[in-house]
Amino acid sequence: MSQEWRLLDLYVDLNENSVFLNPAIQRARMEGQVPDTVTFCSMKKIGISLGFYPDPEKDINLNYCRAHDIGVTRRLQPYYVNVGYPGFFAAYIIVGKNFMPPTVSEIFKMIIPQMAEEFNRRWGINTQYRPFNDMEVEGRKVSWMGGSFFGDVWSGASVLLYKPSPIDKINPALNIPAEKFADKQAKSAGERAVSIEELLGRPVTLEEVREAYQRSLEKIFGVKLVLGRLSGKEIDYEQENRMKYSPEILLARTEGKKFGPLGPGVKRGETIWKVPRGGLIRAVVLVKEGTIQNLLFSGNLLCSPVTALEEVEESLRGVPALEEQIKEKIKPVYERPNYQFTGTTPEDLVRLVLEAVDKASC
DSSP states (O other): OOEEEEEEEEEEOHHHIIIIIHHHHHHHHHTTSSOOEEEEEEESSOEEEEOSSOOHHHHBOHHHHHHTTOEEEEOSSSOOOEEEOTTEEEEEEEEEGGGSOSSHHHHHHHHHHHHHHHHHHHHOOOOEEETTTEEEETTEEEEEEEEEEETTEEEEEEEEEOSOOOHHHHGGGBOOOGGGGTTSSOOSHHHHBOOHHHHHTSOOOHHHHHHHHHHHHHHHHTEEEEEOOOOHHHHHHHHHHHHHOOHHHHTOOSHHHHHOSOOTTOEEEEEEEEOTTSOEEEEEEEEETTEEEEEEEEESOOEESTTHHHHHHHHHTTOBSSHHHHHHHHHHHHTSTTOEETTOOHHHHHHHHHHHHHHHHO
């Protein structure tokens, strides 16, 4: 292993790391200020970190979170909803895209099965890759990945549940539609997730988890991870992010804030679709006299760049609510250079929008 990557080992608050620190590391790497980096993060307390597209007013019980000191924030990346807690481990991979296959789905196919091999070897558990981005043991999720390309840099994360989650505190914080479990044996978040400790019936140390991740990542990429520290530039960028991003700004992408009060003659339609072996996508559309006035996609969406689906939303404003006209606007966004939509096609979004339009007409 001739090439070295920097390894950072941090004890963090999930929300602060997601919004302030990790984006600072990503920015510094994109500018060439720091080397390719893997960051190991263990969590201080319970926190909920949304990807760019989940709607906190719909997907999270915000009143419960406020009452129980559970922080909620949004990452400016197309990940899912992550609930961190002591016993939730995250490995962030921020490296040049030359180390990765060209598509997000191919990256998951490359990394997750090889990580599963290391976990199976180390702990004697039968973990398996479940497309798009999960690692499971007998249908229960123990690990998953997310990520996106940002220019010439891949920024992604693998997470592992190594200790049991405090499900009695987490479940009331999440508003999970029944459709989420439509293609799974488990019918609740508690049934769906399992930790390494629960599988082994013994305590699992953080050092075991660090060693498992370091060994698997070094093997997958043919590099050596060398412990380092944050640069001054990254610390400066973190402080800049703290000044720039308030909770109100980060959580502003909601139906209520985007649409405001409905005007005269405007009708609202909403539909939800479970992507096969993927997440949920929700479409809310405002229609007036057969024309799309506004549109909001939300849910567990993976796209690159992160704003790709926002561009679809904007392209459909003022468009007649008809199949061909909608498709004519969506398809060019999918075809833009370096744009990726994992798990969906233009036809999927056309169908989703038309279903929401039909409900607005009822």
